[in-house]
Amino acid sequence: MSTEIKRGDTVLAAKGITKRYPGLVANDHIDFEIKAGEIHAILGENGAGKTTLMKILFGLVQPDEGEIYVFGRKVNFKSPLDAIDLGIGMVHQNRKLISAHSVIENILLGHPSAGGILNLKRAAEEITALCERYGYKVDLQAKVWHLSEGEKQMVEILKALYRGAKILILDEPTSALAPPETEKLLASIQIMTGDELAIVPFITHKLPIVLTVSHRVTVLRRGKVISRINTADATEQSLAKEMVGREVIFRLERVEDVEKGKPILQVENLSAFNDKGFLDLKGVSFSVHEGEIFGIAGVSGNGQQVLAEALAGLRKAASGKILVDGIDITNSTSLQRWQNGVGYIPAEQRAVGSIGDFSLVENMLMNYYFEDGFSKWGIVDTRKIRNLTEELIAEYGVATPNADVRAKGLSGGNLQKLILARVLSRMPRLLIVNLPTQGLDVGATEFVQNKLLEAKKARAGVLLISEDLDEILSLSDRIAPIYEGGFMGMIPGKSAERETVGAMMAGLQQKATVI
Amino acid sequence: MKLGSYEVKLEKKVNFTGWQATVISILAILFALFLVGFIFLQAGVDPLLGYKEIFSYAFVNAFGLPLTINRAIFLLLCTFAFIVPMRAGLWNIGMAGQLYAGALGAFAVAFAFGAKGALTSDLSAGLVIPAMIAGAAVSGMMVGAIPGLLKGRFNTNEIVVTMMINFIAFWLVSHMIKEGGPFMGSGGEGEGFKLPESIQPPLYQGIPFTIWIALGLSVLLYFVFAKTKIGYQIRAFGLNPSAARYAGISPFKISLLVFIIGGIIAGLAGYHYFATVPGVYKITKNYGDFGDLAFYGIICGLISQGNPLTAIPLALLFGGLTNGGRFVQGKLQLGFGIDYALLGVLMIILVAFQFFFRYRIVWKKMEKEK
Numbered sequence: 001m002s003t004e005i006k007r008g009d010t011v012l013a014a015k016g017i018t019k020r021y022p023g024l025v026a027n028d029h030i031d032f033e034i035k036a037g038e039i040h041a042i043l044g045e046n047g048a049g050k051t052t053l054m055k056i057l058f059g060l061v062q063p064d065e066g067e068i069y070v071f072g073r074k075v076n077f078k079s080p081l082d083a084i085d086l087g088i089g090m091v092h093q094n095r096k097l098i099s100a101h102s103v104i105e106n107i108l109l110g111h112p113s114a115g116g117i118l119n120l121k122r123a124a125e126e127i128t129a130l131c132e133r134y135g136y137k138v139d140l141q142a143k144v145w146h147l148s149e150g151e152k153q154m155v156e157i158l159k160a161l162y163r164g165a166k167i168l169i170l171d172e173p174t175s176a177l178a179p180p181e182t183e184k185l186l187a188s189i190q191i192m193t194g195d196e197l198a199i200v201p202f203i204t205h206k207l208p209i210v211l212t213v214s215h216r217v218t219v220l221r222r223g224k225v226i227s228r229i230n231t232a233d234a235t236e237q238s239l240a241k242e243m244v245g246r247e248v249i250f251r252l253e254r255v256e257d258v259e260k261g262k263p264i265l266q267v268e269n270l271s272a273f274n275d276k277g278f279l280d281l282k283g284v285s286f287s288v289h290e291g292e293i294f295g296i297a298g299v300s301g302n303g304q305q306v307l308a309e310a311l312a313g314l315r316k317a318a319s320g321k322i323l324v325d326g327i328d329i330t331n332s333t334s335l336q337r338w339q340n341g342v343g344y345i346p347a348e349q350r351a352v353g354s355i356g357d358f359s360l361v362e363n364m365l366m367n368y369y370f371e372d373g374f375s376k377w378g379i380v381d382t383r384k385i386r387n388l389t390e391e392l393i394a395e396y397g398v399a400t401p402n403a404d405v406r407a408k409g410l411s412g413g414n415l416q417k418l419i420l421a422r423v424l425s426r427m428p429r430l431l432i433v434n435l436p437t438q439g440l441d442v443g444a445t446e447f448v449q450n451k452l453l454e455a456k457k458a459r460a461g462v463l464l465i466s467e468d469l470d471e472i473l474s475l476s477d478r479i480a481p482i483y484e485g486g487f488m489g490m491i492p493g494k495s496a497e498r499e500t501v502g503a504m505m506a507g508l509q510q511k512a513t514v515i
Numbered sequence: 516m517k518l519g520s521y522e523v524k525l526e527k528k529v530n531f532t533g534w535q536a537t538v539i540s541i542l543a544i545l546f547a548l549f550l551v552g553f554i555f556l557q558a559g560v561d562p563l564l565g566y567k568e569i570f571s572y573a574f575v576n577a578f579g580l581p582l583t584i585n586r587a588i589f590l591l592l593c594t595f596a597f598i599v600p601m602r603a604g605l606w607n608i609g610m611a612g613q614l615y616a617g618a619l620g621a622f623a624v625a626f627a628f629g630a631k632g633a634l635t636s637d638l639s640a641g642l643v644i645p646a647m648i649a650g651a652a653v654s655g656m657m658v659g660a661i662p663g664l665l666k667g668r669f670n671t672n673e674i675v676v677t678m679m680i681n682f683i684a685f686w687l688v689s690h691m692i693k694e695g696g697p698f699m700g701s702g703g704e705g706e707g708f709k710l711p712e713s714i715q716p717p718l719y720q721g722i723p724f725t726i727w728i729a730l731g732l733s734v735l736l737y738f739v740f741a742k743t744k745i746g747y748q749i750r751a752f753g754l755n756p757s758a759a760r761y762a763g764i765s766p767f768k769i770s771l772l773v774f775i776i777g778g779i780i781a782g783l784a785g786y787h788y789f790a791t792v793p794g795v796y797k798i799t800k801n802y803g804d805f806g807d808l809a810f811y812g813i814i815c816g817l818i819s820q821g822n823p824l825t826a827i828p829l830a831l832l833f834g835g836l837t838n839g840g841r842f843v844q845g846k847l848q849l850g851f852g853i854d855y856a857l858l859g860v861l862m863i864i865l866v867a868f869q870f871f872f873r874y875r876i877v878w879k880k881m882e883k884e885k
Contacts, residue, residue: 314760314761333765334760336763337763348757353758354755354758355755355759358751366751366762367762369747369748370763379743379744380743
């Protein structure tokens with residue numbers, strides 16, 4: 001860019017952006033602008049039109065109506081390449097890195113200077129300078145698959161900056177980050193605004209983050225701009241209300257009066273390998289009791305996924321023992337575990353928890369086809385499973401025209417409700433839930449968390465795996481932060497401190513087991 | 516894309532009805548016939564006359580129609596052998612090998628009953644025919660079970676395994692029926708021994724009873740996939756193996772099961788063609804051609820999108836066209852290979868038209884630029 005950018009100049013302006021999809025107006029005359037040195041957050045629930053707007057600003061989707069101005073000039077993006085050339089960078093929520101390549105190779109990929117012979121040395125010096133400026137520490141020669149989520153995000157940001165981005169679009173920037181990593185990210189963003197960069201984070205939840213760093217917030221609901229507020233004038237409550245359209249209770253009522261019964265799940269020194277053949281879970285021992293929520297707090301990739309799969313029978317235990325109601329199930333199949341009262345809600349709703357091309361009825365059958373009452377002579381009792389599905393859709397408020405639509409058409413929140421309904425309706429003795437509210441909006445999150453509390457009241461043992469500290473703190477009776485495949489300790493939920501748990505999740509602090 | 520003052524866009528269809536699919540398929544067939552018309556023109560034959568000859572021989576002629584139907588039965592069985600694993604997301608490219616095994620199994624049973632070289636011997640049809648069917652089914656099953664086992668146990672690529680087994684089975688047949696092989700025919704012309712008349716199954720209008728096996732299977736398979744527990748598990752595994760595993764469905768059992776079923780049905784196809792079709796009744800010298808023909812089962816399976824009922828008209832069409840195409844080639848003295856050209860073009864167009872199952876083209880008059 002030849003033009004000099006001064007603080008306070010409008011760098012990006014979108015006027016009257018409208019995008020229609022069949023049966024849906026995703027963006028309805030959205031106006032949006034951002035100035036140099038500003039953090040302007042875009043807040044909205046799933047389906048509010050955030051993703052569409054983001055894609056339009058980055059040139060992935062062309063609007064039906066409306067104009068975009070970059071540095072005062074009208075632009076017409078045909079592809080992201082046009083946007084990148086004008087200084088717009090995007091950091092996706094799903095990382096777009098090549099995991100077998102090194103950090104520097106990933107940063108250089110697609111860079112104009114990488115067309116011919118690479119000047120790796122000079123590039124490395126320049127990137128190192130960028131790192132120092134923003135307080136990033138990353139080994140440029142490391143392979144990407146070795147990196148943590150936070151480091152990968154750092155690489156994506158560096159990639160955009162090295163490409164010359166002046167406007168940085170961040171998609172859910174703090175999801176999948178450990179609390180210390182989040183703080184580092186926020187600090188670096190603030191340095192960037194000092195350098196006259198404009199930052200646009202898109203956020204569905206984690207409202208406190210919006211409040212701490214951003215200058216202005218634009219709230220979207222059903223494709224329209226509901227309000228545009230200076231963050232200084234907003235509170236967490238007011239933002240949530242704007243976003244959802246009704247009051248939202250933030251503090252979940254802790255449920256304390258459930259009597260803790262005998263142990264349902266006992267895990268002894270359990271270890272398991274991940275798909276790459278590394279020992280991801282290194283000998284954990286714990287138990288979950290009737291009427292208890294046992295929370296495992298951890299950043300993704302610290303072994304909790306492997307633990308959940310080992311407990312659900314989807315992964316072999318390398319060593320150790322799993323007992324449910326005193327019976328050793330270490331070598332039982334997943335089907336046997338379902339039949340013996342284990343219920344599992346996986347983190348991957350679409351890849352594991354449901355079958356997109358199946359109707360909702362057929363999806364419901366996933367946890368019922370093996371039950372005697374649902375088939376006779378090997379023929380499925382279609383009416384029975386349909387009735388059950390319709391009842392549960394009504395009870396759980398799954399928004400769908402009918403029970404015959406394909407599951408892939410449901411939004412994330414609705415799909416999670418359906419999966420929850422399917423598993424909870426079995427009244428499991430032991431409920432394993434992995435990242436139950438990941439990617440859900442405020443309303444759906446509240447619903448899911450209340451259902452977990454109901455399961456606890458019904459005296460199920462609940463194993464809750466989450467990276468959302470607030471969720472862990474407000475739901476769990478005991479908390480075990482997990483780091484690199486082992487528990488960092490075990491602390492009672494009632495008296496757990498945010499900072500302590502956060503530090504333990506990041507492997508910074510170890511605490512002796514208290515309970 | 517812009518065309519003149521119109522904007523042309525592709526829109527993804529949310530869902531389509533069976534009726535639409537039928538219309539699209541018929542349009543595809545007409546379009547393919549139109550294209551092949553140019554080949555006729557180039558050979559100096561009126562395309563309309565050519566097609567009239569093909570279709571009247573294949574579907575009307577008293578001599579041609581039974582040939583068409585016999586081919587269609589064979590194709591239909593091969594299609595089912597492909598469809599069953601396909602519904603589980605697995606590719607059975609081994610119908611050829613499985614049907615060779617089926618033929619060998621059937622003739623081994625006949626051999627054991629002393630059928631070789633005893634053309635006039637009076638064997639009990641009620642005993643030997645069911646035994647031959649069982650022999651075909653069991654050998655098809657055993658050959659089918661190999662890729663199923665390897666897939667389920669070691670996650671081996673089933674396409675490679677089934678392909679390789681095709682070669683093994685091909686040469687095994689050769690070994691059995693050619694020079695000095697135990698099933699060698701009396702003429703020594705590189706073909707298998709002929710079945711005695713007593714165990715040549717009865718025909719009705721030139722069609723053996725295997726037509727009931729094929730039609731029965733199409734209804735049965737349709738029902739199994741739509742209504743039963745096992746069909747549900749196969750479909751779940753086919754659409755999303757991880758989700759199926761999550762739901763307690765064993766990948767090992769499903770992989771093995773679908774390949775066993777596929778192998779059995781392909782084995783029956785082998786029995787049908789070599790042991791029941793009038794004028795054959797032996798493993799012919801050109802048995803490899805029928806292995807090649809079996810590959811049309813893949814096409815029928817893909818075009819029917821795994822629906823065993825839709826496969827019936829498709830198998831008839833392909834059976835009729837191979838048959839009529841070969842006939843017209845002789846009658847109108849066309850160059851060699853017109854039947855293959857016709858099938859090839861038809862196949863490509865049918866697959867290409869599947870695009871319209873998923874997308875529709877939208878024409879929109881563009882607004883004037885301001």
